[in-house]
Amino acid sequence: MGSPKVSVTMPCYNCESTVGAAIESILNQTFEDLELVTVDDGSDDNTAEILKEYAARDSRLKPIFLEHQGVVGAANAAISAASGEYIARMDADDLALPERIAKQAELLDRDQKTGLTSCRVEFGGDRETHGGYAHYVDWINTLIGADEIALNRFVEFPFANPSIMMRSELIEELGPFRDGNFPEDYELVLRWLEAGVKMRKVDEELLIWNDPPDRLSRNHPKYTVEAFYRIKSEYLFNWLQNRLGPNPKVGIIGSGRTSRKRYEMLESLGVETAFYVDVDPRKVGMYIHGKKVLGRNEIPPAGEIFLLSYIASWGAREEVAEFLHSQGFVMGRDYLLAS
Incomplete structure (x- = not known):
């Protein structure tokens, strides 16, 4: 069999309570010409066993098992193992709605000048207790077109990271995520925009972006x-x-x-x-x-x-x-x- 059209990459770390649902949300997509590359980043819970169980049932899931490296190392390991024309990001605590991959891949097929795409997302947290994060989701959902995204990139990160899909050829040309004392997803987008990459979104909510209390963006110094x-x-x-x-x-x-x-x-x-x-x-x-x-x-x-x-x-x-x-x-x- 040839390479799939889309490779979905999913770093996983101590996510036994959520990873199954995240995997199923990808494997049950209406778009079937995909692979799901999961990287267990040295979990010490039952995550690795869950990945093995799903891989035994569906050959599209390709698990990788590493000693703990952190999210950048795991994300880039998944990208290195991916073989698709398009590389999509996914997190192990979020849910992709059924047409997410199909509609994002269709946008890239239709608009050859777009190098990275995303979508509007549904906020999966509690708006009363995490109103600031909910406002942020509302804001990124207003940025759909390429000009809006480019002009507002210095306000805040204009995407939900797990909603991104990009052309693999651009990763080879411009480089994947960089590790450092900065948010790696924001740095990649700023770097690619500076290089002239056009970015736009599918104007639909295609991902449920959950907001667990242990989310890295809440607790890691590189996301302050x-x-x-x-x-x-x-x-x-x-x-x-x-x-x-x-x-x-x-x-x-x-x-x-x-x-x-x-x-x-x-x-x-x-x-x-x-x-x-x-x-x-x-x-x-x-x-x-x-x-x-x-x-x-x-x-x-x-x-x-x-x-x-x-x-x-x-x-x-x-x-x-x-x-x-x-x-x-x-x-x-x-x-x-x-x-």
């Missing part, structure tokens, strides 16, 4: 807010240099302590600050490190200085964009949201 801002700042600096030249100068919307702390990561790379902008009348007219705080009605006209918004609170970020649009600013040309 600071880690996200570090890697974001590196790629944003590259983007600004390509857009504005080797010594980029920007105006910063948001002069509060949190905004300044996050912006300082970018400033330390060589970005020059023209001014700050704030709506708090107590701050307007003040100087921060020698740079004046302007009221938003004092912002120079579009085209004079590039703006970065570091306003992160829900609703306020959108209000900033609405105000700038009303003043003739165009996202990507005159400003970006960076928080």
